Amino acid sequence: MKFINNYLPIILLSTMLNQSCTTPKEQQNTSKLSQEEISTWFEQKQWLGQSSLEPHPSIDQEAFATYYFSNQKLWEKAFDYLNNTDLQKLEVGVHEIQGRELFVIVSSYSTKSPQDVFFENHDKFTDLQYVVSGQEYIGLTNLSNAKIRTPYENERDITFYDVTSSSNLLAHPGTFFIFFPHNVHCPSLIIDQSDNVKKIVIKVKNS
Template sequence: MEDKPMNVKKDPTLPAGEGMGQAWFTRREWEQGWDAIPDEGIDQAEFFRSYSRHPGRWTNAFTFLARPDLASLAPGRYELEEEDALFASFSEYVTKNEEDALYEAHRKYADIQYLVEGEEKIGVVPLSATTPVGPFDEEKDIIFLRADGDHFRVAAPGRFFIFFPGDAHCPGVKCGENMMVRKIVIKVRLT
């Protein structure tokens, strides 16, 4: 699909566009047949703006997530568009203790995170509420951070998260006992 901006009558970056974005989000015009539930913490206005700029890219991401064989994919990287515009990483890992976890944030990509198997906690805070623990790594598009307080949400099959550059997130934290999880992270380039 060619990635042309959506034809919208009003600038989605203006306050009036936020209402349009919320209605668009609620109608699930983005889902491509994928029936997972979006976490209520997703920035709907930012999602609408990003989708409006790159509808083909987001459509390809959700089409991939709607695959009937999603749970049976092998761990690894899946190129969904050329030039690193869109790719998926499927991983298996054991959840970690909260004290061993760091928040992270990105500048060039949004993350769609979805657990195919298992359960974990994901911390979510505004980037402005964090303290860096090192410099931003331009090549890997990541900075690691710390945040005070309990800002965790439960991630499990059937619920997904989207994190934009203003969202610091701390994935992979155990819920109760450490467990093996299987997870897909789709990286959507925002430029």
């Protein structure tokens, strides 16, 4: 017992140091991280887990770090669901992952002409969008290029916009997108000809 008592403080100190050394740097307040540090964290993709999927380059890395670490457990569940669910077998409809804080909308549709769809954004939720089959363009712009067409609908958490300029992003299996409240986006756009698309949208509640 005397031997154990003599070495107990050393054991405890060693444990504390090990815990300190292994604490992920990303646990820090993201406001204190440089753009380079955020970029390195993002590109290492430890947040994604074991996955063959790729994040689209359009994802706002700084915004993602902020939203991710403000609600990390929810985002971890979202990526776990994305990586470990047979998405091909998911039925069309709404599937809860964690109540109304985290759920997935599964849709099946034909892509549409630009005049048949509108740009949108959301306040309460961030969208993680993934095309399971088929392919489409997703229009993307920012709020400075958008004028409200239909005011915010609280129940649907959506605002529709007319936009003056935008970019078309190619969405296909293997690559996912993340759209934050400042990302005005327009999914289900036709490429060359109408295509049948199955898509999942994981809705992650913002803190």
